Amino acid sequence: MPALRRRLRTGHHRRRAYWQKHRRAPRRSRLPAAAVQEQLHWTLERYLSSGRPLPGHAGKVNYSALAAEIGCSDSALYLPQNDTKLAAVAARTGITVSPPVPIPITGKLDGQPWLPHIGTSTSNPNGTLPLAILLQAACYITIAYLSGMLTSGSTTLAAPPEIDVATVTNLRHDNARLRRDNHNLAANLEVAISNIQQLTLEVHQLREALDHARNVTRLPRPPR
Numbered sequence: 001m002p003a004l005r006r007r008l009r010t011g012h013h014r015r016r017a018y019w020q021k022h023r024r025a026p027r028r029s030r031l032p033a034a035a036v037q038e039q040l041h042w043t044l045e046r047y048l049s050s051g052r053p054l055p056g057h058a059g060k061v062n063y064s065a066l067a068a069e070i071g072c073s074d075s076a077l078y079l080p081q082n083d084t085k086l087a088a089v090a091a092r093t094g095i096t097v098s099p100p101v102p103i104p105i106t107g108k109l110d111g112q113p114w115l116p117h118i119g120t121s122t123s124n125p126n127g128t129l130p131l132a133i134l135l136q137a138a139c140y141i142t143i144a145y146l147s148g149m150l151t152s153g154s155t156t157l158a159a160p161p162e163i164d165v166a167t168v169t170n171l172r173h174d175n176a177r178l179r180r181d182n183h184n185l186a187a188n189l190e191v192a193i194s195n196i197q198q199l200t201l202e203v204h205q206l207r208e209a210l211d212h213a214r215n216v217t218r219l220p221r222p223p224r
Contacts, residue, residue: 031072039070040082044089054086056095057121061086065099065120098124 031039043066047054055065066086067074098121105113119127143149 033076036070036072036076040077040085043070044085047089047093051093053094053096054090055099057098061090061095062099097121098127101128
């Protein structure tokens with residue numbers, strides 16, 4: 001078990017470092033101010049009608065999560081009138097510990113969803129990272145139990161390697177180049193097939209001409 005805890009702790013640090021490195025960059029608002037206010041109005045109406053709590057962080061409304069839902073920048077929401085609107089809605093619906101992941105909860109316990117939502121914060125016990133660690137531990141235990149694997153063997157089940165942005169970009173370029181090469185190869189094969197068919201036709205015509213020549217009656221040779 002100590003080896004398993006070390007493995008899980010190492011995977012946790014790697015995933016957290018990857019999240020910190022590739023977390024989203026600030027967005028620039030592409031919506032006019034009037035459109036932002038209109039989208040905010042309808043977004044808050046949806047929260048009120050459904051009774052869902054507003055996305056929160058550290059006990060406050062998470063403006064970044066709302067901005068991502070609306071499609072604008074965070075700064076476009078930092079207005080005094082928006083603070084009043086959000087405070088009024090939060091007083092009626094409440095707020096979450098962290099912004100929820102936009103996926104439905106299908107698993108149920110006693111007929112009820114096993115979680116109200118899955119959060120995005122790494123400090124949320126129901127967040128994606130803590131749940132991923134629990135899932136990894138469950139996988140280790142299941143594999144070790146069903147396979148009879150020893151502790152020394154289970155610790156060699158390494159986490160998948162991290163892929164950085166440069167590697168993904170290179171893979172995309174290589175994939176595009178391979179597609180171009182395959183297209184060119186297909187075109188060359190079509191030309192080769194056409195040439196083979198043309199040669200086959202010419203050979204067939206030549207054979208017919210030779211057979212016809214064999215059937216021609218030979219003229220007698222003149223006497224010398």
